Amino acid sequence: MADVAAGVTSTYDRMKEVKEFDESKVGVKGLADSGIISIPRFFVHPPETISDLKKPSQACTTKSIPVIDLAHLKYSPLERQKLVAEIKEATATWGFFQVINHGVPVSVLDETINAIGAFHDQPQEVRAKHYKRQESEGVMYATNNDLYRAKAATWHDSLLVWLSPEKVRAKEEEIPEICRKEVLAWESHATKVAEALFELLSEGLGVEAGRFKELGFLGGKALVGHCYPYCPRPDLTVGITSHTDSGLTVLLQNQVAGLQVKHGDEWVNVEPIPGALTINIGDFIQIISNDNYTSVEHRVLANPCKEPRISVVIFFNVGNRGDSEYFGPLEELVSAEKPRLYRKFTVLEFQKNFLSKGLDSKSIIEQFKLPREA
Template structure:
């Protein structure tokens, strides 16, 4: 009898729910469009994780904003040093900033957002052909939650992921969905120019050669990700994307639906979309190499009840080399008896192994290699 009683109260099988969702290939957009009024249990985050989602009373808290940097003086012999200082201040205190006058035409920005939205708006039968988890580190992949099987709870977003470099991982152009192919290729080209300029300024901010970050290979690993955060019926129980830090240099284009938040001290600060601006942040790899002169900062995206989805297009720039023999650590030029290395050396495979072995999280690798 006892066995029968046990059988009458089945325990929740999270992995079964995850597998069924994954195999359906409908993504969270498919769930939202199916008319659900409550989200599946696999998306519900723990009370601790949700505890700081509540908005503080706006009358009692100052409305902070991340720094805004005008890149129009990049080629000015007299103004460039001021630009370097602005970036150094922003990156050492916030780790995040927005840039304007970056040289990418507004038409390219709009077309890129529209193309990623058009991809996610396609019928399920079309998108599902690209749905997979096998190409996490190469080619083209459409999926919901790249850490679906590794995270404690799923988040409310779908993504199109396209590797653009190195050559061994790069997607064939014909494999990029036709609905956004031309725009993705253009976005890669334009965002790379912006990244190159930013890496120069970051190098100069450390007092090293302008080409230092580029020479380390930070333009050799390139990944473009087009996220869609659709309508969520219970945004207080989940998140659009969980709190995490990035790895290298990140250049983000977003539509006018907010939701991105950055951790600054003990509070979460909204990143208000500015038309025509790009949002930039540095990741753990750069914090380590800069020996803590620059900081990698936690950020997240809230789930929303807005009918208009949040669309973001991210270009990630990382060291492309995969060799076990290439060691990275704080730049020797920054070290002295007064300023010793704060981190041990590590390889890119060790960094990647740490990243891909668990759900998105914050700074665990930084803690692992800190001396």
């Protein structure tokens, strides 16, 4: 494979190199472990992607996403109302927040991170047994789920485990043994957190607490365990490019920074807080809320640290819905003062559009937005 330091002048066959890398099954972790001092050319991003990578640490050090204490859930109805207001404000203005006192024991958080880290830290030949590109069901381990679709690859490997609906759920024996127990335990804990947050988000919209659950937002679950190993040229690539998510995202990460959130025109660093979970809402929820909540672009920088950045994400999306069922802004949120902003669509249509767009900011929102009246 050619790299950026080799000075190769012959015709560059990008797809050939991508295919060779993919078929080697070494992953980004394998490249990092080999001691390379440069990166393969297909990981190098164009200037418009990497031109602002150094700015956040200089310009955004005073800003941070909201931190919300979920311990107030246990207190009086008045305290709950305050909590609902906090989450509504955070989701409307940032689209992201961190939660503390969420009820998950620190030991569980540590075990989950350590187990996913242990999977990625296995010898290459052991990891390679799970390497494949069938991302619609079961288990998939690979570098970049969009490796063949993206214009440039990003510096991370991922273990994807489908948890629901049942027709795509991974069989227990498919989940790598080294992290199987922890993955299944984390599913249970993260789902409880998501269920509580969906209730608070519903109440923030002024609808019944169970509204998001009734819509099926706990019916589609996928866990992704990312590894961002050391990158020798973090100035030339990124960990994950700027993108938005689909539904509700619950993120657990170790103490290696790298996640950034776009707030206005600035990129803001999301500093890891020990014991905290990072939450964000995606495009589907922005549409359902008729723009009361906002889905925000975020990215992960390439990791300049020798210690890998490990993150464990569970995406909660609408599942088990037929193609004859249409979604759009909740009728309770549409009025003469706040007209409908998006057209109706099926889950299948949304998923096809969302997956085909790749990691390219918020184009899905524009596809479903109704034209403004003159």
